[in-house]
Amino acid sequence: GSTSVVGNIFAGRQIYANPYYASEIAAAIPSLPSSLQAKASAVAKIGTFVWLDTAAKVPTMDTYLSNIEKLNAAGTGPETIGAFVVYDLPNRDCAALASNGELTVANDGLTKYKAYIDSIAAIIKKHSSTKIALVIEPDSLGNLVTNANVAKCQEAHDDYISGVEYAIKTLNFDNVAMYLDGGHGGWLGWPANIGPAADLFASIYTAAGKPKALRGIATDVSNYNAYQLATAPSYTQSNPNFDEQRYVNALAPLLTAQGFPAHFIIDQGRSGVQPTSQLQQGDWCNVINTGFGTRPTTNTGDALVDAIVWVKPGGESDGTSDSSSPRYDAHCGYADALKPAPEAGTWFQAYFEQLLKNANPAL
Numbered sequence: 001g002s003t004s005v006v007g008n009i010f011a012g013r014q015i016y017a018n019p020y021y022a023s024e025i026a027a028a029i030p031s032l033p034s035s036l037q038a039k040a041s042a043v044a045k046i047g048t049f050v051w052l053d054t055a056a057k058v059p060t061m062d063t064y065l066s067n068i069e070k071l072n073a074a075g076t077g078p079e080t081i082g083a084f085v086v087y088d089l090p091n092r093d094c095a096a097l098a099s100n101g102e103l104t105v106a107n108d109g110l111t112k113y114k115a116y117i118d119s120i121a122a123i124i125k126k127h128s129s130t131k132i133a134l135v136i137e138p139d140s141l142g143n144l145v146t147n148a149n150v151a152k153c154q155e156a157h158d159d160y161i162s163g164v165e166y167a168i169k170t171l172n173f174d175n176v177a178m179y180l181d182g183g184h185g186g187w188l189g190w191p192a193n194i195g196p197a198a199d200l201f202a203s204i205y206t207a208a209g210k211p212k213a214l215r216g217i218a219t220d221v222s223n224y225n226a227y228q229l230a231t232a233p234s235y236t237q238s239n240p241n242f243d244e245q246r247y248v249n250a251l252a253p254l255l256t257a258q259g260f261p262a263h264f265i266i267d268q269g270r271s272g273v274q275p276t277s278q279l280q281q282g283d284w285c286n287v288i289n290t291g292f293g294t295r296p297t298t299n300t301g302d303a304l305v306d307a308i309v310w311v312k313p314g315g316e317s318d319g320t321s322d323s324s325s326p327r328y329d330a331h332c333g334y335a336d337a338l339k340p341a342p343e344a345g346t347w348f349q350a351y352f353e354q355l356l357k358n359a360n361p362a363l
């Protein structure tokens with residue numbers, strides 16, 4: 001029978017440890033020093049989000065949800081939920097170059113994007129008895145707040161808004177909890193940005209008819225910020241929202257005031273080492289000296305925060321350091337970016353090793 005999500009979808013449940021990430025790790029283990037091999041096996045058992053970064057990957061969602069149904073039918077341990085990232089907007093990652101996607105505004109991208117969303121909806125309908133958490137379009141709305149002047153973002157503005165509204169209306173099912181991507185404290189947490197960000201998030205929530213399944217906002221996706229810090233790291237400069245708990249506690253009342261009672265999930269997959277080695281807060285690509293962070297949990301100590309999660313699968317690159325690549329972004333060539341790095345989303349062995357070594361808590 002069907003199942004309805006009430007409140008925090010993560011409470012009392014575990015996130016599916018998907019076979020794609022587990023297979024990347026299995027392939028990595030033989031090349032690891034023996035001291036790290038058991039740690040790697042432990043990571044393969046941790047639930048991370050599956051990135052649907054091409055239309056061709058959408059069918060794997062069907063497979064994984066069927067796997068989850070088998071696990072839940074066996075009835076051992078907490079209920080398992082699926083966790084996916086919707087990530088295929090036209091002109092994707094419009095202010096950067098590393099994670100550009102398959103669709104463009106110029107090439108009828110919005111129509112194709114809606115078909116992509118419809119294919120996800122069809123799969124979710126098939127699996128109405130399985131609970132599913134979705135992060136909606138990392139970096140999209142954030143770029144409309146701070147990079148509206150960048151040509152590719154300017155061109156994408158209307159399609160980002162139409163695409164995100166279409167996604168949250170079309171994926172608004174009883175067994176789903178959606179979280180819009182909210183950048184991070186070092187991005188939209190700046191006093192100059194947080195008001196416009198709240199206005200944009202609330203306007204989209206309202207324009208889409210306040211979808212019941214839209215639970216809130218995901219923060220720090222693919223970034224390295226701390227959840228809670230006692231003192232501000234130097235690279236956060238004068239930003240009062242220098243950790244993610246401060247950011248979400250500043251953002252929440254702005255959203256509630258506009259009729260969006262948002263809750264939050266916070267990516268800590270690569271936040272184990274604080275302060276980080278970032279030379280500046282805006283450095284986002286394959287940052288050196290990072291480690292796996294707090295394991296996924298609902299024990300967040302904050303009623304606004306549903307869960308600490310691992311959205312970005314640690315070990316997958318943020319972008320290539322090969323300056324001859326069409327998707328080369330200068331950020332991936334910075335002194336605080338680990339090099340040589342492969343294309344975004346592909347396996348980066350040395351980075352995975354770094355995360356294992358520096359994991360906090362230790363693996």
Ligand SMILES: O=[N+]([O-])c1ccc(O[C@@H]2O[C@H](CO)[C@@H](O[C@@H]3O[C@H](CO)[C@@H](O[C@@H]4O[C@H](CO)[C@@H](O)[C@H](O)[C@H]4O)[C@H](O)[C@H]3O)[C@H](O)[C@H]2O)cc1
Nearest residue numbers: 093095096139146186187190221222223237238281282284
């Ligand atoms: O001292 N002051 O008073 C003061 C005032 C204002 C200041 O300006 C703020 O400075 C911030 C820090 O540079 C900027 O934040 C950066 O914005 C970038 C997008 O432009 C983000 O990049 C994305 O990161 C994603 C992963 O998170 C990648 O997946 C994605 O590919 C990638 O594109 C960085 O994270 C994010 O840290 C703000 O825009 C900017 O408004 C600064 C100082």
Ligand SMILES: [Mg+2]
Nearest residue numbers: 098099222318
């Ligand atoms: Mg990226």
